[in-house]
Amino acid sequence: MANVTADITKDLAPNGTLRASINLGNPVLAQGTPAAPTGITVDIAREIGARLDVPVEFLCFDAARKSFEAMTTGRADICFLAVEPAREAEVAFTAPYVVIEGVFAVPRDSALTTVADVDSAGVRIGVKRGSAYDLYLTRTLLHASVVRGDEGVDEFRAQGLEVAAGIRQPLAEYVVAHHEVRLIEGRFMQIQQALGTTTTRRPETVRFLRDLVEELKADGFVADSLRRADQSDTLVAPPAPSAEADSLNSVTR
DSSP, rough: OOOHHHHHHHHHHSSEEEEEEEEETTTOOOOEETTESSHHHHHHHHHHHHTOOOOEEEESSSSHHHHHHHTTTTOOOOOEEEOOOOHHHTEOOOOOOOSEEEEEEEEEOOOSSHHHHHSSOOOOEEETTTTTHHHHHHHOOOSSSEEEESSHHHHHHTOSSSEEEHHHHHHHHHHHHOTTEOOOSOOOOEEEEOOOEEEEEEHHHHHHHHHHHHHHTTHHHHHHHHHHTTGGGGGGGOOOOOOHHHHHHHHOO
């Protein structure tokens, strides 16, 4: 079991309450309302609070970029975000607890049929501003361009874009409801959803969070939480490789 000390509690919840930044904009990870959030991220935050023996305060947002900002501006003590290089300078991440897929949707009569086809000159991709897939596509696309909005699929529709990018589950639901749109088979990225805190935390605090995530994956906590939220337990991330675990445990951020 991940060990808690008084120093870890003081470091992670200096005000006596654990403030957790929750992204309600990702329906795989969180559901409900700001007043009554539910889902895997909420369950993990509550478990951390229980281990620290402190109450938990939820700060709920409708987009990952806002959740990230709450973390980096000192309004939150922990966050639940996809691991991305653009975030790692300010957030110390655990290994992922859930892995989800980024996929593309296109008009049904589109000539684009594969993930590789999308990165072509003249192709515009609607994305949710500041999302993991926005950050990923921004740094990896060679020819296609990104069009950002509050919701990528809204930009896709409003501007008549060639492609919409998003998380598989909500984008698949959109396609079911809009028969003029289809998914491109396969994924363009794996989105590694992890628990994070600021890089200014003590090394033992970061180790505690990393050990806890591995414990919660191994003992079925994450799988059970996903099922209660009507999400597939196949999304549970694999254990961190031993080499990665050794590296994580040696971090002295």
